[in-house]
Amino acid sequence: MKLLKYIKEYRFSAIIGFVFKIAEAALELMVPLVMADIIDIGIKTNDKNYILMKGLTLVGLAIAGYLFALVCQYYASVTSQGVGTKLREDMYHQINRYDHRNLDKLSAPTLVTRLVNDVVQIQLAIAMTIRLTSRAPFIMIGSLVLAFFISGPLASIFIIGAVILAVIMLAITVVSMPYFNNIQKKLDRISLIVRENLNGIRVIRAFASQNKEINKFKSQTKEQKDIQVKVGRIQALLNPFTYLIVNIAIVLIIYFGGREVNVGGLSQGEIIALVNYMNSILLALIVFANVLSIYNKAGASYTRIFKVLETEPKVKDLGKIETWHSSENCIEFRNVNFAYNQKNILHNLSFIIKKGETIGIIGGTGAGKSSLVNLINRFYDTVSGEILINDQPIKEYDLHSLREDIGFVPQYASLISGTIRENIQLGNQQASDEELMNALKIAQGKELVEDKIAGLDTIIEQGGKNLSGGQKQRLTIARALVKKPQILILDDSSSALDYGTDYQLRQELKKLDITKIIISQRTSSIEQADKIIVLYHGEIVGFDKHEQLMKDCQIYQEIYASQHSKDGDSHE
Numbered sequence: 242m243k244l245l246k247y248i249k250e251y252r253f254s255a256i257i258g259f260v261f262k263i264a265e266a267a268l269e270l271m272v273p274l275v276m277a278d279i280i281d282i283g284i285k286t287n288d289k290n291y292i293l294m295k296g297l298t299l300v301g302l303a304i305a306g307y308l309f310a311l312v313c314q315y316y317a318s319v320t321s322q323g324v325g326t327k328l329r330e331d332m333y334h335q336i337n338r339y340d341h342r343n344l345d346k347l348s349a350p351t352l353v354t355r356l357v358n359d360v361v362q363i364q365l366a367i368a369m370t371i372r373l374t375s376r377a378p379f380i381m382i383g384s385l386v387l388a389f390f391i392s393g394p395l396a397s398i399f400i401i402g403a404v405i406l407a408v409i410m411l412a413i414t415v416v417s418m419p420y421f422n423n424i425q426k427k428l429d430r431i432s433l434i435v436r437e438n439l440n441g442i443r444v445i446r447a448f449a450s451q452n453k454e455i456n457k458f459k460s461q462t463k464e465q466k467d468i469q470v471k472v473g474r475i476q477a478l479l480n481p482f483t484y485l486i487v488n489i490a491i492v493l494i495i496y497f498g499g500r501e502v503n504v505g506g507l508s509q510g511e512i513i514a515l516v517n518y519m520n521s522i523l524l525a526l527i528v529f530a531n532v533l534s535i536y537n538k539a540g541a542s543y544t545r546i547f548k549v550l551e552t553e554p555k556v557k558d559l560g561k562i563e564t565w566h567s568s569e570n571c572i573e574f575r576n577v578n579f580a581y582n583q584k585n586i587l588h589n590l591s592f593i594i595k596k597g598e599t600i601g602i603i604g605g606t607g608a609g610k611s612s613l614v615n616l617i618n619r620f621y622d623t624v625s626g627e628i629l630i631n632d633q634p635i636k637e638y639d640l641h642s643l644r645e646d647i648g649f650v651p652q653y654a655s656l657i658s659g660t661i662r663e664n665i666q667l668g669n670q671q672a673s674d675e676e677l678m679n680a681l682k683i684a685q686g687k688e689l690v691e692d693k694i695a696g697l698d699t700i701i702e703q704g705g706k707n708l709s710g711g712q713k714q715r716l717t718i719a720r721a722l723v724k725k726p727q728i729l730i731l732d733d734s735s736s737a738l739d740y741g742t743d744y745q746l747r748q749e750l751k752k753l754d755i756t757k758i759i760i761s762q763r764t765s766s767i768e769q770a771d772k773i774i775v776l777y778h779g780e781i782v783g784f785d786k787h788e789q790l791m792k793d794c795q796i797y798q799e800i801y802a803s804q805h806s807k808d809g810d811s812h813e
C-alpha cells in the first residue's frame with residue numbers, strides 16, 4: 242500500500258500509540274474478572290476489606306487506562322497529522338510540477354478538495370486505526386478467550402454472534418462503498434460552482450442571474466445531500482442489527498448460564514463477567530463498524546490523492562542547458578503542430594524570430610495566438626515539429642532557466658495578495674527598489690506607486706481587486722520586466738490600457754534591447770513591429786512588416802479596416 246511509505250516515517254509514534262492502546266485494552270479486559278471476584282468472594286463472604294481492595298483495584302485500572310489512552314491519543318495525532326502534512330507537501334510539490342495539460346485535466350477546484358478534504362479523511366482513518374482499530378480486535382479476541390476460560394459451551398454463543406455480525410457488517414460496507422466515491426465527486430462539483438460564482442460575482446449581479454446561480458448551487462447540494470442520506474440510511478442499519486444480535490446473545494447467556502448456576506457449574510460472578518465480555522464485544526464491534534465507514538470514505542480519498550501524486554507532467558525537464566548563449570536566430574518554429582485533446586489548433590507553423598526583433602501576433606479570437614506563445618515557455622509541448630531558442634531545441638533547456646529568461650505577461654493579469662513590491666518581486670526576488678521603479682516606469686505604472694503614501698508597500702488585495710484592469714496589467718508587465726528577460730512576451734496584456742498609455746508603453750519597450758513578442762487585437766499596437774505574424778484558424782497567413790501585409794495579406798487588411806474609420810483615424 243502506497244500510504245505505508247508515509248506512515249513509515251512516523252512508525253515510532255504509530256507503534257507507541259498502538260502499544261499504549263493495547264495496554265489500555267488489556268486493563269479493560271481485567272475489569273470483568275475483578276468484578277466477578279467482588280461478587281463471588283467479597284459479597285459471598287461479606288468481606289468488606291476484600292471488596293474495598295478490589296474496588297480500589299478497579300479505580301487504579303481506570304486511572305491507568307485513562308493515562309494510557311492519553312498517551313495513545315497524543316501519538317495517534319502526531320502520526321496522523323504528520324502523515325497528512327507530508328501528503329499535502331508532496332501533493333503541493335507535485336501540482337507545482339504540473340504542466341498546463343495536467344492542470345486542464347485536474348482543475349483547481351478538485352485539487353483544492355483533494356488537498357484539503359481528502360487528506361483529512363486519510364488523517365482520520367490513520368488516527369482511528371491507532372486509537373480504535375487496534376483496540377477492537379484485541380478486545381474481541383481477549384473477551385472470547387477469557388469467556389472460553391469461564392465456560393466453553395457458553396462462549397460458543399459469542400462465536401456464532403460474532404460471525405453473524407461480521408457478515409452483516411461486510412454486506413453493509415460493500416453496499417455503501419460506491420456512494421462515498423460519489424460524495425467526494427459531488428463535493429468537487431460544489432467547490433467548482435462556488436469558485437466560479439465567487440470569481441464572477443460581479444458579472445452574475447450585472448446580469449441579474451443570482452437566482453439562476455443559487456438554484457444551480459441548491460440542486461448540486463441537494464444531490465450531494467440525497468447521496469449522504471442514502472448512504473446514511475444503509476449505515477444506520479448497522480447499530481440496530483449489532484444491538485439486536487448482541488442482546489439475543491446476552492439473553493441466551495443468562496438463560497443457559499442461569500441453568501448452570503442452578504446446578505453449580507458456574508458462579509453468579511462468572512455469569513456477570515460473561516455478560517460484561519459480551520458487552521465489550523458489542524462495543525468493540527460498534528467501534529469497528531464506525532471505523533469501517535471512515536475507511537470507506539478514506540478509500541475513496543486515497544484513490545483521489547494518489548491520482549494527484551502519480552499524475553506526471555508530460556513536459557519533461559531534461560535540464561541539459563542551464564545558461565543561454567544568444568545567437569542570431571532567437572526563436573525558431575519548425576513545422577510545429579499543436580492540439581488540445583486531439584483537436585488540432587496550430588498547423589505546421591514555421592518561422593524565425595531574430596535576436597532583438599519585435600514581433601507582433603494578430604488574429605481573430607480563438608486563432609491560436611495564446612497557444613502559440615504558450616509553447617515558447619513550454620507550458621505545453623508541441624504535438625510534432627520543433628521549437629528552438631538560440632538554435633537549441635527548447636526541450637533541452639533546464640525548465641527553470643528557460644522560464645527565467647522569458648518575461649511572460651499573461652492575458653489575464655493575476656496578482657497575489659500582498660504589497661506592490663511583493664508582486665513585482667515575483668519576477669526577481671533580489672530586485673532593488675530602484676529596479677522595481679524602473680520596471681514600473683517602463684510599464685507606465687510609476688504613478689501607481691508615487692501617488693500612494695505607502696509607495697511600493699501599498700497593499701494589493703486578493704486577486705488585485707482594489708486595482709483597475711489597466712493598473713493590474715501595468716503591474717504584471719513590470720513584474721515581467723524586472724526579470725530583465727532576454728525574451729519578453731506580452732499576451733494581449735495592454736488591452737485594458739487607453740490608447741495614449743499603450744503608445745507610451747510601446748515607446749518605452751522599443752528602447753529595450755531584447756526580443757519581444759506582442760500579441761494584440763489592435764493593429765495600432767503592433768504596426769511598428771519588425772514583423773507581424775497573422776494567424777487564421779491556427780495557420781500563419783502572413784509574416785511580414787505592416788506595410789507589406791497591407792499590400793498582400795487579405796486577413797490583415799480586413800482586421801486593419803475593421804479598426805480604422807474611412808478618414809484614417811488610427812487612435813494615436
Ligand SMILES: Nc1ncnc2c1ncn2[C@@H]1O[C@H](COP(=O)(O)OP(=O)(O)OP(=O)(O)O)[C@@H](O)[C@H]1O
Pocket residue numbers: 345581582586604605606607608609610611612613652
Ligand atoms: N486549455 C485548453 N483546452 C482546450 N482547448 C483550448 C484550451 N485553451 C484554448 N483552447 C482552444 O484553442 C483555440 C485557440 O485558443 P487560444 O487561446 O490560443 O486563441 P487566441 O487566439 O489566443 O484567442 P483570444 O484572442 O480570444 O485570446 C480555441 O479554440 C480555444 O477554445
